[in-house]
Amino acid sequence: MTINLNRRHFLSASAFAAGFASLPASLRAAQTGPLAWGPVQQTMQGFIDSKYVPGAVAAIGRGTEAPIFLSTGALAFDNPAPVAEDSLFRAYSMTKPITGMAAMMLIEDGKLKLDQNIADFLPGFANPRVLTDPEKSLDARAASGPITIRNLLTHTAGLGYTIVTKGPLLDAYVKLGITPASASRRPLPGQPNVPTAPSLAEFADRLATLPLVADPGTVWSYSVSLDLLGRIIELASGMSFDAFLQQRIFAPLGMTSTWFQVPQSEMKRLTTNYFGAPFGTFPIDPGTDSVFFDKPAFPFGGAGLVTSPRDYDRFLAMLMGEGAIGDRRIMKVETARLAMSNLAPPGARMESFVKGQGxxxxxxxxxxxxxxxxxxxxxxWGGAASTIGWVDRTRGIRASGWSQIMTMGNQPFTESFGKAVYQSLSV
Known part of the structure; x- marks a missing residue:
């Protein structure tokens, strides 16, 4: 079911809510239509009315039932075409769970092991080293143990990321093109204008020459680990990473609008991405002139996908179905459950992550x-351009929220969206 939001709708929604509150709890719980998500609708409309973003979409489903789509606004501030569930959004780090599930499928196939040394596939990582003084030099000592598949899945490998790493290691990442993400065809202020490593194989080889920020398995540190995992998926499967995703995940799930490179023919569906700064909001990747129309250096398993709310909801529905959507199963129940469990190594420090989260x-x-x-x-997980998606099997809900704005700190849209979803459940 789809509903496009407007002011008239909110007046009727408010009237509905007043009467809804007087219903017995059993009847209230039975309401699953768009008006049951009033707080979500109001939250999204607030961001449009304040001109924080031009458009927003929500996809919400109970269990594995068909989703409800809520949409409001336009593809861009300068493009009045309405945004909808088939509009295209830059998922950025919401790519990571897809890459993670791909690896879990290979574990199920017996081609990978959760605690396998990645040097079995990438010999350059046979003797990892750890920085001794990250702020001053690249001097390093021998690591206390190997990097494993588990470490890559959970950001406990000790790898860096240009969005969080500092000091000489950051300089080395930039110099070697360890920058697996695309933002714009235009140079951006304060961002390095250095080519990304030209292939996934070269990316992995270059990364292997650099020291780690911590011993593997000891600390949660956001990283390029899911990008590196893409290379291991290639070597373990004998397929290119993007072909593996297409054959094993996208095609079986009916995800027909998910790409690392958006076809030019889909330009009319692509949103514009913005940057929100204290002095104002400005476009960094117009939907009509996007870097995502260009072939990337390689398929970025950590931040490379463009998708639609409808497509990503199918991925979430598969997770809610513990490996299946309808009669299409892509992984065993036990594999899906393991993938969505806390895989962080015992004793790994999570201080830099959110309390209560594995x-x-x-x-x-x-x-x-x-x-x-x-x-x-x-x-x-969420994405850098203010997108978020999750499955809550305890509450029986899956949800994703979609806008397109990068920020310098917290993401007001995704934070407010999550609160609104659970507020709706408590009405």
Whole structure:
């Protein structure tokens, strides 16, 4: 079901809510239509009315039932075409759970092992080294142990990321093109204008020459680990990484609008991405002149996909179905459950992550009660352009929220969206 939001709708929604509150709880719980998501609708419309973003879409489903799509606004501030569930959004790090599930499928196939040394596939990582003084030099000592597949899945490998790493290691990452993401065809202020490593194989080889920020398995540190995992998926499967995703995940799930390179023919569906700064908001990647129409240096398993809310909801529905959507199963129940469990190594320090959260196959896992209403075992992740998606099997809900704005700190849209979803459940 789809509903496009406008002011008239909100007046009727408010009237509905007043009467809805007087219904018995059993009847209230039975309401699953668009008006049951009033707080989500109001939250999204607020961001449009304030001109924070030009458009927003939500996809929400109970269990594995068909989703409800809510949409409001336009593809861009200068393009009045309405945004909808088939509009295209830059998923960025919401790519990571997809890569994580791909690796779990290969574990199920017996081609990978969760605690396997990645040097079995990438010999350059046979003797990892760890920085001794990260702020001053690249001097390093021998690591206390090997990097494993588990470490890559959970950001506990000790690898860096240009969005968080500092000092000489950051300079080395930039110099070697360890920059697996695309933002714009135009140079951006404060961003290095250095080519990314030209292939996934070269990316892995260059990364292997650099020291780690911590011993493998000891600290959660956001990283390029899911990008590196893409190379291991290639070597383990005998297929290119993007072909593996297409054959084993996208095609079986009916995800027909998910790409690393958007076809020019789909230009009319692509949103514009913005940057929100204290002095104002400006476009960095117009939907009509996007870097995502260009072939990337390689398929970025950590931040490379463009998708639609409809497509990504099918991925989330598969997770909610513990490996299946309808009669299409792409992984065993036990594999899906393992993937969405806390896979972080015992004893790994998570201080730099959110309290009460563990990490599964490319996404966070709720492992302690939270005051936002999330159920234990909730699994998901967000993206740099203010997108978010998760499955909450305890509460029986899956949801994703989509806008397109990068920020310098917190993401007001995704934070407000998550709160609104659970507020709707408590009405």
């Amino acid at each position: 990490f599964g196959a490319g996404g966070r896992v709720t492992i302690a009660p939270r005051d936002n209403g999330e159920g234990l075992g909730t699994f998901g």
